[in-house]
Amino acid sequence: MIRTEVTGDVTTVTLDRPSRRNALTRAGLSDLQAAVEAADTPVVYxxxxxxxxxxxxxxDEVAQxxxxxAxxxxxxxxRVARTIETAESVVVAGIDGPARGGGVELALACDLRVATPDATFAETGVQLGLFGAWGGTVRLPRVLGEGEAMDxxxxxxxxxxxxxxxxxLVSRVVEDPRAVAEAVADTNHDALAxxxxRMRDDADRPVQEAREAETFADLVVEHAAELER
Structure with missing residues (x-):
């Protein structure tokens, strides 16, 4: 159900159950979490x-x-969404075709969401008497704002x-989302991490700013030789 491939600085994690539009069972969620946790490249696609x-x-599984x-x-x-969100690697979602319900919520946990022109999105749970519960009610308004999220x-x-x-909901619409992941991986890996x-820091603003200053200073010292070129 989950396929992993490493090419250079990018680990590609593929949801590979096309007969069910890559719907995730409990076993699939476990495999996805393990794949993201095992990735040691700067970027996960x-x-x-x-x-x-x-x-x-x-x-079919949920109904049982x-x-x-439940x-x-x-x-x-x-937990899987949180693993994606807090991974050391930058996680780029490459979305082609439908993303529905939990698929949208896993994408929301990623650092970048890049779609092809054929991508579509929906939180269809409400039509089944449910709602997006893999962090959907938390991340959707954070990303879209309350009005768009409610709609x-x-x-x-x-x-x-x-x-x-x-x-x-996505940052770019391109023919080849993987190229975006590769471009991100081609930047400085220390700065990426x-x-x-810093972007994910949810501390109070003064704490965030202090951490920002400290980590920037660390990078200046670490990359001083490169800055002088």
Whole structure:
């Protein structure tokens, strides 16, 4: 269900279950978390096989869960999203075709979301009496703002790549999202890791600014020779 390949400074993690539009079971979530945790390259490229990013949770499995196991399934998805969000590597989502429900939420946990023109997005849980619970109610308003997040989540409507770019759900729409991941990997790896930590810092603003100054100074000392060129 999860396929991993390392090429240079990029680890490609592919959701590889095209017959189910890369829907994730509990086993698939475990494999995805393990793949992201094992990556030791500056950049991880997360994508889907077969012309889809991910349909999110496998509802055939979800339908069989009782209350306790359903709660744990959600907690597992949240852990995977948190693993992506806090990974040392910069994680780039390359989204081609549909991203639905949990697929959107995994993409939201990534540092960059890059779509092809064929990508589409929807939080379809509301149509099934559910909602996006792999951190969706936390990250969606953080990324889109409350108004756009409410519209997407409450309506369950499908948005195309152009509208996703307009609302800030993706940062770019390109023919080859992997090229963006490779371009990121071609920058300074020390700065990449620091930038991610600083951008993800949720401490109070004075603490963030102090950490920003300290880490910038560390990089100046470390790369002094390069700065003099």
């Amino acid at each position: 997360l994508t889907g096989a077969g012309g889809a990013f991910s349909a999110g949770a496998d509802f 869960l009782d209350h306790d196991s 709660r744990e399934f959600v907690r597992q998805g949240q 997407l989540a409450l309506s369950g409507r499908v948005v195309d790549a152009a509208e996703a770019k307009q609302m800030g 620091v930038l991610k930590r």
